[in-house]
Amino acid sequence: MKYLLRKVMLYVFIAWAALTMNFLIPRLMPGDPVALLVERLSGRIDPAAMDAIAESYGLTDAPLHVQYWDYLTSLAAGDLGLSIGFFPVPVSEIVLGALPWTIGLVGITTVISFLIGTGLGVVLAWRRGSRTDHLLPALTFLNAVPYFWMALILVLILSVNLGWFPVSHAYEPGLVPGWDWEFISSVLYHGILPAITIILASFAGWVLSMRNMTVTVLGEDYVTMAEAKGLPKRMVLVNYAARNAILPSVTGFALSLGAVVGGSMLTEVIFNYPGVGYTLFEAVQNQDFPLMQGLFLIISLAVIAANLVADVVYVFLDPRTRQEG
Amino acid sequence: MNLSRLVPASGKVRAGLIIAIFFVLLAAFGPLLTSYSPQASGTELLQPPSGTHWLGTTQTGQDVFAQFVYGARVSLGVGLVAGIISQIVSVLVGVIGGYFRGLSDDLLYILTAVFLVVPGMPLLIVLTGYLPSRGMVSVAFVIAITSWAGSARVLRAQTMSLRRREFVEAARATGESRTRIVFSEIMPNALPLIASGFLFSVIGAVLAEAGLSFLGLGSLTTTSWGSMLYFAQSAQAFLYGAWWWFVPPGLAIAVLGAGLALINFGIDEYSNPRLRTGKSRGRATRTSGPHAAALSTAGAAAAASGVDAPGTAPVLHEDGVGEVAGTEPSEGAAAAAQLRPIDVAGEPIIEVRNLKVDYPGIDRVVHAVDDVSITLHRGEILGLAGESGSGKSTLTNAITRLLRNPAQVTGGSITYHRTRARPGGSRGTDPGSAESIDLLGLSTEELRGYRWDEIAIVFQSAMNALNAVTSVGAQFDDVLRVHRPTMPAREREALARTMLEKVGIDSDRVSSYPHELSGGMKQRVAIAIALVLEPDVIIMDEPTTALDLLIQREVLDQVMALRDEYGFAIIFTTHDLSLLLEVSDSIAVMQRGRLVEYGPALEVYAEPRHPYTQALLASLADMGALV
Numbered sequence: 001m002k003y004l005l006r007k008v009m010l011y012v013f014i015a016w017a018a019l020t021m022n023f024l025i026p027r028l029m030p031g032d033p034v035a036l037l038v039e040r041l042s043g044r045i046d047p048a049a050m051d052a053i054a055e056s057y058g059l060t061d062a063p064l065h066v067q068y069w070d071y072l073t074s075l076a077a078g079d080l081g082l083s084i085g086f087f088p089v090p091v092s093e094i095v096l097g098a099l100p101w102t103i104g105l106v107g108i109t110t111v112i113s114f115l116i117g118t119g120l121g122v123v124l125a126w127r128r129g130s131r132t133d134h135l136l137p138a139l140t141f142l143n144a145v146p147y148f149w150m151a152l153i154l155v156l157i158l159s160v161n162l163g164w165f166p167v168s169h170a171y172e173p174g175l176v177p178g179w180d181w182e183f184i185s186s187v188l189y190h191g192i193l194p195a196i197t198i199i200l201a202s203f204a205g206w207v208l209s210m211r212n213m214t215v216t217v218l219g220e221d222y223v224t225m226a227e228a229k230g231l232p233k234r235m236v237l238v239n240y241a242a243r244n245a246i247l248p249s250v251t252g253f254a255l256s257l258g259a260v261v262g263g264s265m266l267t268e269v270i271f272n273y274p275g276v277g278y279t280l281f282e283a284v285q286n287q288d289f290p291l292m293q294g295l296f297l298i299i300s301l302a303v304i305a306a307n308l309v310a311d312v313v314y315v316f317l318d319p320r321t322r323q324e325g
Numbered sequence: 326m327n328l329s330r331l332v333p334a335s336g337k338v339r340a341g342l343i344i345a346i347f348f349v350l351l352a353a354f355g356p357l358l359t360s361y362s363p364q365a366s367g368t369e370l371l372q373p374p375s376g377t378h379w380l381g382t383t384q385t386g387q388d389v390f391a392q393f394v395y396g397a398r399v400s401l402g403v404g405l406v407a408g409i410i411s412q413i414v415s416v417l418v419g420v421i422g423g424y425f426r427g428l429s430d431d432l433l434y435i436l437t438a439v440f441l442v443v444p445g446m447p448l449l450i451v452l453t454g455y456l457p458s459r460g461m462v463s464v465a466f467v468i469a470i471t472s473w474a475g476s477a478r479v480l481r482a483q484t485m486s487l488r489r490r491e492f493v494e495a496a497r498a499t500g501e502s503r504t505r506i507v508f509s510e511i512m513p514n515a516l517p518l519i520a521s522g523f524l525f526s527v528i529g530a531v532l533a534e535a536g537l538s539f540l541g542l543g544s545l546t547t548t549s550w551g552s553m554l555y556f557a558q559s560a561q562a563f564l565y566g567a568w569w570w571f572v573p574p575g576l577a578i579a580v581l582g583a584g585l586a587l588i589n590f591g592i593d594e595y596s597n598p599r600l601r602t603g604k605s606r607g608r609a610t611r612t613s614g615p616h617a618a619a620l621s622t623a624g625a626a627a628a629a630s631g632v633d634a635p636g637t638a639p640v641l642h643e644d645g646v647g648e649v650a651g652t653e654p655s656e657g658a659a660a661a662a663q664l665r666p667i668d669v670a671g672e673p674i675i676e677v678r679n680l681k682v683d684y685p686g687i688d689r690v691v692h693a694v695d696d697v698s699i700t701l702h703r704g705e706i707l708g709l710a711g712e713s714g715s716g717k718s719t720l721t722n723a724i725t726r727l728l729r730n731p732a733q734v735t736g737g738s739i740t741y742h743r744t745r746a747r748p749g750g751s752r753g754t755d756p757g758s759a760e761s762i763d764l765l766g767l768s769t770e771e772l773r774g775y776r777w778d779e780i781a782i783v784f785q786s787a788m789n790a791l792n793a794v795t796s797v798g799a800q801f802d803d804v805l806r807v808h809r810p811t812m813p814a815r816e817r818e819a820l821a822r823t824m825l826e827k828v829g830i831d832s833d834r835v836s837s838y839p840h841e842l843s844g845g846m847k848q849r850v851a852i853a854i855a856l857v858l859e860p861d862v863i864i865m866d867e868p869t870t871a872l873d874l875l876i877q878r879e880v881l882d883q884v885m886a887l888r889d890e891y892g893f894a895i896i897f898t899t900h901d902l903s904l905l906l907e908v909s910d911s912i913a914v915m916q917r918g919r920l921v922e923y924g925p926a927l928e929v930y931a932e933p934r935h936p937y938t939q940a941l942l943a944s945l946a947d948m949g950a951l952v
């Protein structure tokens with residue numbers, strides 16, 4: 001359990017680092033962006049909003065460490081400040097409204113894409129040298145396709161030309177959100193195209209890394225021994241090769257997840273999907289700094305949490321991490 | 326200088342390089358091909374591709390082709406600049422951390438972890454959101470800041486492993502300065518990783534720039550592939566079906582990314598040779614076509630003769646040995662093979678006749694096993710000696726059908742004589758009746774039934790042969806589940822426990838994982854697993870080489886005791902001839918794929934006939950290893 005404890009400590013530190021970055025970025029960016037913003041906005045928005053901005057960005061005379069302390073205490077109270085674009089709605093309220101959409105869309109599609117990708121990667125590794133190798137260049141291409149471009153193409157073909165799916169939004173505009181079938185079915189229907197986009201754009205990466213890892217593992221003695229034992233192919237492949245080859249995929253989860261999250265955010269923008277990515281896009285366009293920062297923070301924390309989950313899974317997969325002492 | 330040597334052999338790398346060069350040329354010279362300015366609007370609005378506008382026009386009448394080629398400059402430029410900056414940071418952080426260790430490494434490791442976990446795109450968006458003026462250089466710089474961590478981690482691991490290698494140790498011992506070691510010893514060896522990290526950074530940066538510009542966060546006064554997509558999206562080009570506007574930039578990004586990734590495949594294959602060995606094992610155990618048909622007839626004939634004359638030791642007349650393989654130089658093979666009849670009580674169980682295994686190379690074919698015939702009898706211990714590369718492993722792998730491509734059996738036969746009915750097996754014949762099996766002709770399914778039930782293997786290093794992620798018990802259990810499908814779970818576990826005790830290991834270790842066992846214990850577990858189906862033959866591939874001397878002796882004694890109890894035959898491979906002389910009934914010595922001496926152990930010891938064996942024994946005597 002020492003392994004897990006060390007990991008938890010690392011993530012706590014990373015979370016702290018993300019909080020601190022969030023605090024420092026607006027204060028240390030060259031060109032004093034906040035002062036410029038205040039200048040630009042003065043007279044155009046509510047004076048109360050101006051005060052709120054000035055306060056949350058340290059346009060006060062308080063020294064940095066006092067500001068930092070204030071920042072941490074208000075964070076601890078769940079206070080992320082007030083949005084400028086939607087003044088005076090608290091940032092936390094907007095963030096909490098956007099989060100379920102993203103977790104639903106990106107969470108589910110990431111899991112599906114990981115499962116499809118690793119499964120296919122194992123199969124391609126086993127059949128290496130056969131005709132399935134010709135799939136590799138296509139997968140490499142798919143892996144390099146930008147998410148948002150994939151979304152544009154799919155919209156063009158499946159929505160505009162064929163009319164199978166709606167072009168944007170998470171549900172039929174005008175519906176009142178609630179746990180009724182009409183709303184849920186509308187959410188599912190609107191979710192299909194964004195989900196297909198994210199899966200298509202991300203699964204090839206898992207395939208390629210899993211294939212390479214499995215090919216490497218297939219040369220190990222334990223796989224040869226499993227084969228010599230007369231075990232059926234499937235057993236050799238799953239219990240011996242894949243079971244070992246998946247370990248680096250799980251430890252490398254952080255790196256892959258970053259790319260998926262980034263790409264999914266752009267996908268949300270294209271579909272006007274009311275998740276975290278789309279909201280962040282809006283916040284940047286409105287120069288809604290408090291909202292921008294609140295969203296950055298929540299995305300970072302969610303990714304850190306996902307990494308922690310991956311590490312817990314890793315402990316189950318690799319007995320060596322369970323060693324005492 | 327030979328130019329053809331500059332062209333990489335791998336088709337993937339070649340395709341990747343062509344793509345990369347194409348885009349570089351496009352960025353450099355593309356703008357010369359068009360007379361339009363990328364920003365200038367015209368009167369022809371939203372026109373599809375035509376002779377005057379090769380890629381059509383935008384909503385404001387701008388020429389898409391002009392935008393595309395000028396955009397290539399910006400996108401590639403940002404990719405290169407960001408890739409270079411990011412890779413410099415990765416190398417500094419990774420190599421310094423990995424080489425100098427200590428506190429600086431700890432700090433750099435944590436810093437890397439922070440930038441690895443905190444998602445890049447949101448950070449990038451926030452950072453550029455605050456940038457007062459967004460020139461392409463500052464965008465490239467910000468992209469570099471958010472993207473160095475992955476490559477730094479890989480380089481750190483590589484540096485840590487390099488610093489333990491002999492040549493680095495040697496450089497340190499001769500008192501070279503640390504900077505010099507880092508630059509002249511570590512960096513050149515980490516070069517493939519640095520190159521591949523750089524290519525990934527470039528792909529990442531091109532994608533990131535496209536993403537940012539697409540969100541309107543790049544420099545919108547500069548035309549890049551990303552900003553083209555931004556304007557296409559905000560003009561809702563896809564609703565008008567204006568595919569010519571947004572298809573080219575996205576397609577270019579994807580093709581460029583794929584091209585760089587293909588080059589990376591080549592780099593991966595260069596540093597990890599296993600990815601290079603094209604084909605999987607198990608399919609081409611034998612050449613197909615008419616030749617294979619001839620082989621199975623030969624096998625059947627050998628099998629038939631085995632049935633006809635059970636019990637008589639086959640007479641060895643090896644007239645094939647003297648003939649020189651056409652493609653291989655014959656020096657050193659002048660001395661004739663020295664073969665003596667084997668006088669062992671048991672019936673033959675495995676007969677290898679004139680076996681040939683080839684490795685087709687680029688220039689020439691290597692005969693890894695060249696016309697070898699040996700016979701293993703029931704209960705016999707056959708010692709197979711020879712240095713590495715002599716073909717002894719290829720021979721045993723041919724017997725167990727574990728040859729890897731490109732190895733090919735090109736001649737001869739291997740016959741297995743099964744005499745007793747197996748418990749639980751579906752293919753039980755009546756006890757006592759003989760059955761000869763052409764091993765090379767078995768189908769995959771038949772082969773599975775024969776494996777482990779008839780022939781089990783103990784590998785050289787149990788450390789690598791046991792599956793690290795499942796328990797010892799599970800590794801007994803899967804064999805039993807497959808080969809004894811009717812055995813209830815409780816019996817299977819009881820059997821695993823019994824087998825562990827037989828090799829002197831506490832039966833509670835059944836729930837242990839391999840990493841919880843010592844090296845000697847792991848090898849015993851491997852032996853116990855080999856015995857669980859009570860096979861007639863066990864192939865031991867240098868089973869004690871990885872163990873220290875004392876443990877070696879214990880394990881060996883255990884094997885001998887178990888042999889007396891179960892009566893299995895052993896093919897024991899090792900380069901340690903003194904060990905073989907002690908345990909074997911008969912000895913086969915191989916050199917360069919050929920059997921050079923074969924006979925009863927005592928006779929070979931007392932009177933070695935082949936010069937190679939004589940030299941080996943003489944050197945052993947010199948070392949005092951023989952008494």
